[in-house]
Amino acid sequence: MTSRRAGPLTGEAHVPGDKSISHRSLILGAMTVGETKVTGLLEGQDVLDTAKAMRAFGAQIEKIGETWHVHGVGVGGFLEPENVIDCGNSGTSVRLIMGTMATSPIVATFTGDASLNKRPMARVTDPLTLFGARAYGRSSGRLPMTIVGAKEPMPVRYATPVPSAQVKSAVLLAGLNAPGETVVIERESTRDHTERMLAGFGASISTEDTKEGRVITLQGRPEFVPQDIVVPRDPSSAAFPVCAALIVEGSDVLVPNIGLNPTRAGLFFALQEMGANLTFENMREAGGEPVADLRAKFSPDMKGIEVPAERAATMIDEYPVLSVVAAFAQGKTHMPGVKELRVKESDRIDAMARGLRAAGVQVDEGEDWWTVHGRGFGDVAGGATVETFLDHRIAMSFLVMGLATNAPMSVDDGQPIATSFPIFEGLMADLGAHVERT
């Protein structure tokens, strides 16, 4: 796919439902006897892979009109799947589902695509073995992997060694079918959708900020109550039209109804610190989460910033597109504390650095940091074809970049965009962007 400079971006961008909340709606619905109804579900491939997996464990899931109906089997009621569970490109699917089944007396084998089969799974299977589960994967904890669920699970107290909502969630979901109290301690707070949604389904869960970090305590074997869930729109998807509007001359784009949970909204504060003309309109509460309409306007005078390391977890998926905006700002944007970017769908520091350099932007990097040397508006060459390594966020970031570079930008593979943002191409075209299949 190729993108190139055109007129201003204008109008409203209705981005799809939140990916994290969509996965959790299906998984928690599958663990609940009765009917959970979900509207606004992200129908990206990652979430569809979670739906397929939940069916394999015994849940009934169907879409009628605009509503997804989930009939679950109850906590501890999972059936043993008859076949290998293919989670495609989705780390969230495989890690959360491994946790969910690890305390049931069943066996399941998981696999994924070439990207997912390279990603580390020991971070999840290490705590799951403490519950009594066993894991047999490829060397260094890679998929394909078989999990033998614990017959008599024990509750667990676990301090997560990496800042990861997927690890935290896997442990909490496993703790649902262990008798007694499961405790997760995270030094740096990560997205808290699992905690909020577990409470919504009726689990007894509490969170306390201590000097050890955030301590989350869950009582096992709850009686879940089916829910009606309205999924808010995804701030991680909103990032793309927002950042595009900031760098395309004359733009003025409204991105309505975006969830601004503080554990997710770090990018927008970083952009404001850079001097972006980005405002939150109509701030309100929906489903217990802060929500706003984002208005982004062309911002030719942005400056590079130091992004605080402690903010990393609140914007972890947004660094690729932030680095694109940074290329159009004056001065350096330094991004420390981001080692986790190296184990996403691709090594995102490496993938972005290669593409940015090919487009004429200087990037310095270390194991857990990187710095983009901004060239200022109007002075970014572009004209490169970039390898995306099966990573949707790399593909979308460079397509956004090409809307403002002097020469067009191309990505070798636009296919992965459908994992999280299947309507990206049409939505950008409706705003006036030139994004084409090549």
Ligand SMILES: O=C(O)C1=C[C@@H](OP(=O)(O)O)[C@@H](O)[C@H](O)C1
């Ligand atoms: O829990 C989740 O829904 C997610 C957690 C994050 O991953 P990590 O837990 O690996 O940081 C994020 O990158 C991913 O897109 C979704």
Ligand SMILES: C=C(OP(=O)(O)O)C(=O)O
């Ligand atoms: C990291 C991501 O997803 P996952 O870990 O679910 O593959 C992402 O969507 O940017």
